[in-house]
Amino acid sequence: MPMAPTRSRYSKREANRGAWTPEEDQKLARVIETHGPRRWKLVAAKAGLNRCGKSCRLRWLNYLRPNIKRGNISDQEEDLILRLHRLLGNRWSLIAGRLPGRTDNEIKNYWNSHLSKKIKQKENQSKSPEQDQSQDLRNSAARMHSMAGNNGETSKRDEVMKTDFSRNEILDSFDEGPLNLEWMSRFLEMDESWFSFA
DNA sequence: AATTTGCCCAACCGCAGACTC
């Protein structure tokens, strides 16, 4: 939901700060339409906004960009965030890149306000972390087993296990542009605890 | 009804790496 224009929440220096007004949004959107979302300093100047380029970029990425999904994070999305965070840590932009329409800021906020608490609660509830971990391993093994369970071809599990994964290679591949979603979903099928064996 | 508390989230800051001249 757009924030209603309010008085600046931060002390004024030379440039406008604080919440964006609908007029500012309009101006920014118009300039980006013609110049594209780059050269933010120029965009800010062309738009006649008394804002720094950084602020314009943030506004565009988090609010004005097309295809932004607003509203509740679905269970599916939450699950994906949890899995990706276990794998990647606080690399919000990478995580957001795997959730179409979601921004890194949104995911970071969601994590800080919802998920981090959930996880703490869970940790407190679980009597023995070792027990949980071994249960995770059993679950992963079961998943892998079922993945491998068809016909005489090389099993998917074998395929996966043959791959010489390392965490850094995974991260590198994430940086290589649009992710192969098929690979991604297969990858996420595996609990990251498998990688501790690799 | 008034005040306090806690949560949410938009927007800021500082830093590092990439890019340009």
Add this chain to the structure above:
DNA sequence: GGAGTCTGCGGTTGGGCAAAT
């Protein structure tokens, strides 16, 4: 190759609002 500038990222801040007291 070095300096200056731009861009992108993660951490943090603080205003608004609803719930609790």
